Amino acid sequence: MAAQDDRSVANRLFFRLFQASNILQKQTVSAVGLTTVQWAVLGALSRRGYEGGIAFNDLTEYLIVSRQSLDGVLKRLEREGHVRRIPHPDDGRARLILLTDQGRAYWESLQPQIHDFYAQGLESLSFDETISLLHYLNKLQKDLEQIQPSPTKEEATHRNDAFET
CATH class of the missing domain: 1.10.10.10 (Winged helix-like DNA-binding domain superfamily/Winged helix DNA-binding domain)
Structure with missing residues (x-):
């Protein structure tokens, strides 16, 4: 949940x-x-x-x-x-x-x-809230820049098949 x-x-x-x-x-x-x-x-x-x-x-x-x-x-x-x-x-x-x-x-x-x-x-927003929002948006931007695409089902299956041979 x-x-x-x-x-x-x-x-x-x-x-x-x-x-x-x-x-x-x-x-x-x-x-x-x-x-x-x-x-x-x-x-x-x-x-x-x-x-x-x-x-x-x-x-x-x-x-x-x-x-x-x-x-x-x-x-x-x-x-x-x-x-x-x-x-x-x-x-x-x-x-x-x-x-x-x-x-x-x-x-x-x-x-x-x-x-x-x-x-x-x-x-x-107060000044402090604005600073906090900026801080959190900066953190979110950095995290978004680090996103790696997840493998598709086909790619994952292909990888698993490669390990089984």
Whole structure:
């Protein structure tokens, strides 16, 4: 019975994360006019130390998004003049993603809306609760990154057959 309860709680937790992610996506578009990935890209590019850009692959790893997803978002941000792809100085085949001056000004103009979004989103949590939530989400992220796929029934059967011969 305890294992069933554990599965039930885990199912509820992961479903709530799914719902929260969808609500976040919907609310960011409504409140700030950006998708969560656009928001994350602009935020990542605006970080101190990245004024000269960041390699495309490094940005995918930092944001934990697929190359295809990031490429689509970058194309839109490029059309809007917020980012540019420039040749990587060390690798002619690679590109750096650079926040343009227009993109930086746009990001800065969004800061009051973003601050208000954060305040409303965390309204029912105390500072200590927010720190705890961040701590537990960091732990969950690390655990999720360590997940190894379980073997399929066919793979497990094949392994068992190999031991019997």
